[in-house]
Amino acid sequence: MMASPIYIQIHNEIKRSIESGKWNVGDRIPSEREMSVTFGVSRMTLRQAIKTLVDEGILERRVGSGTFVSRQKVQEKMSSGVTSFSELMRAQGKEPSSKTISYHIATPSLSEMEKLSLEEKDLVLRMERIRYADKIPICFEIATIPEKLVQSYNKEEVTSSFYHVLEESGHIIGHAQQTVSSMLASEQISEYLGIRRGDAILRLRQTTYLNDGQPFEYVRTQYVGDRFEFYLEK
Structure with a gap:
């Protein structure tokens, strides 16, 4: 089986940690520097993993404060028609x-x-x-x-x-x-x-x-x- 890129493997580990309750909604996760040391990867690779989680709405960045586990947002159902x-x-x-x-x-x-x-x-x-x-x-x-x-x-x-x-x-x-x-x-x-x-x-x-x-x-x-x-x- 094709090996996952390193940043995807880190994405998965962070997601599992959130789902297991290691970090709860609203918690600040460790800094990029700390996590890059923990995972033994470059800051760039760690940042790419964090970005995928931010894009998915699992994490959110707050300017000057760090990166946090996202709070659940109010959702509005849009019309069901699908248009490209x-x-x-x-x-x-x-x-x-x-x-x-x-x-x-x-x-x-x-x-x-x-x-x-x-x-x-x-x-x-x-x-x-x-x-x-x-x-x-x-x-x-x-x-x-x-x-x-x-x-x-x-x-x-x-x-x-x-x-x-x-x-x-x-x-x-x-x-x-x-x-x-x-x-x-x-x-x-x-x-x-x-x-x-x-x-x-x-x-x-x-x-x-x-x-x-x-x-x-x-x-x-x-x-x-x-x-x-x-x-x-x-």
Whole structure:
């Protein structure tokens, strides 16, 4: 079985520690320096593991205070219809495009296994993209898809119009579970999206299902706060 990257292994260990009660909701976890020593890795590797947990809403960073186990947030159920980013942009008269930052087959993290109902032996496609509307960066996205679902598609098909390709292959896209929260842009995200570090970001975490109830996509997206808004319909 393919070995997980070191940062994913650390992600899993921290997640297990939280789930076992070592750190409770609202607790401050040790500093990056302390944890990098504990795990015997560089600060950069440790920071990447923390970032994945922050993106998933498991941890939260507080400027000047450190990193904490996230408090549960009030959730609002959005309309159940599933629309791809490309379809959404075209519906608003804008031309969608994207830039792929990374695209690789990997072993899933514990979070990805849970969200996509996978086993340890399964593999996933994990890709990072910047999404644009009329060439203006709107969001940064990390998407995880079961590898067995994309085996017959090439990279261009997956990165350009995955929902359309799925439907063309006979799959029926069902519903999605979505969670929206706010955060501040990190230095890396600010560079990707052409904003300032600390600017407001809307974070969307979404698990999308086929019509038969099978989860096929787990996405963590960060939207520029003043370039995108969510519309809820009841």
